[in-house]
Amino acid sequence: MLRVAVLGAKGRMGAEVCRAVEAAEDLELVAALDAGDDLTPAQAADVAVDFTVPDAVMANLEWCAAHGVHAVVGTTGFTPEKLERVRELFDGTPAHAIVASNYSIGSLLMMKFSELAAPFFESVEIIELHHPNKVDAPSGTAATTARAIAAARRAAGLGPTPDATTEETDGARGADIDGIRVHSVRQRGLFANQEVRFGNEGEQLVIAENGFDRSSYMPGVLAAIRAVPDQPGLTVGIESLLGL
Ligand SMILES: NC(=O)C1=CN([C@@H]2O[C@H](COP(=O)(O)OP(=O)(O)OC[C@H]3O[C@@H](n4cnc5c(N)ncnc54)[C@H](OP(=O)(O)O)[C@@H]3O)[C@@H](O)[C@H]2O)C=CC1
Numbered sequence: 552m553l554r555v556a557v558l559g560a561k562g563r564m565g566a567e568v569c570r571a572v573e574a575a576e577d578l579e580l581v582a583a584l585d586a587g588d589d590l591t592p593a594q595a596a597d598v599a600v601d602f603t604v605p606d607a608v609m610a611n612l613e614w615c616a617a618h619g620v621h622a623v624v625g626t627t628g629f630t631p632e633k634l635e636r637v638r639e640l641f642d643g644t645p646a647h648a649i650v651a652s653n654y655s656i657g658s659l660l661m662m663k664f665s666e667l668a669a670p671f672f673e674s675v676e677i678i679e680l681h682h683p684n685k686v687d688a689p690s691g692t693a694a695t696t697a698r699a700i701a702a703a704r705r706a707a708g709l710g711p712t713p714d715a716t717t718e719e720t721d722g723a724r725g726a727d728i729d730g731i732r733v734h735s736v737r738q739r740g741l742f743a744n745q746e747v748r749f750g751n752e753g754e755q756l757v758i759a760e761n762g763f764d765r766s767s768y769m770p771g772v773l774a775a776i777r778a779v780p781d782q783p784g785l786t787v788g789i790e791s792l793l794g795l
């Protein structure tokens with residue numbers, strides 16, 4: 552039995568993770584903690600799963616590294632610099648960490664297909680659409696996708712995407728993530744959606760993923776919980792665990 556603590560247990564994702572862990576025969580939920588709780592009960596866990604908020608996750612990770620508890624992180628808002636700090640924290644320690652901006656198979660494939668398409672199109676922009684309770688923009692998934700596309704474009708020798716804009720109302724062209732424009736929509740009734748729109752002279756390719764329910768993340772989260780004891784240091788993304 553792997554013993555699991557959930558941090559952010561009263562949140563939308565944390566509550567879903569608690570249910571999934573309790574339903575799994577090889578996992579035991581030993582702590583369900585939320586904002587303001589002392590982390591001491593999480594010392595009974597082999598793995599802590601963090602679905603909290605960008606402002607809280609680093610302190611939780613410092614605690615995990617210091618107490619030898621493996622971490623599986625779904626909380627978003629990670630910049631490359633913040634990830635580097637996590638790498639340093641878990642480098643050579645008995646505790647390991649997996650950080651992924653998305654655990655759903657559809658989103659992982661959407662990111663992979665986008666990376667594959669990136670070298671073949673002159674233009675690309677990302678539109679992510681989420682529920683209005685989301686605190687971070689752009690979404691972690693959109694930022695990860697943008698960075699992967701930017702790296703694939705650079706490797707293929709592509710320059711900046713064409714854009715004649717010289718007059719701009721602040722924000723009209725979206726956020727600039729590594730040279731890729733990302734537009735964030737927040738709307739009642741939505742959950743989690745992303746479109747990656749590629750364009751060439753005379754054609755368009757749209758790669759879209761639509762999430763309807765938080766259960767879509769659970770197979771990936773459970774796979775990460777089971778894998779993290781055998782993944783030293785920091786693992787970013789769960790593609791390698793799924794053979795993608
Ligand atoms: N990687 C992935 O596949 C996915 C990632 N996410 C990400 O997961 C995160 C959580 O999303 P969601 O569940 O919708 O958000 P919620 O706001 O519903 O949940 C976050 C929970 O964490 C609690 N919390 C805040 N600070 C701490 C702390 N220091 N220790 C423990 N708990 C704390 C909050 O309490 P309070 O409200 O009182 O502050 C809240 O209950 C977001 O960053 C989101 O982007 C979401 C879906 C999938």
Ligand SMILES: O=C(O)C1=N[C@H](C(=O)O)C[C@H](O)C1
Pocket residue numbers: 627652653681685689690691692693742743744
């Ligand atoms: O906050 C959410 O809901 C989600 N957050 C993640 C992100 O920021 O990418 C994953 C998914 O989009 C749902």
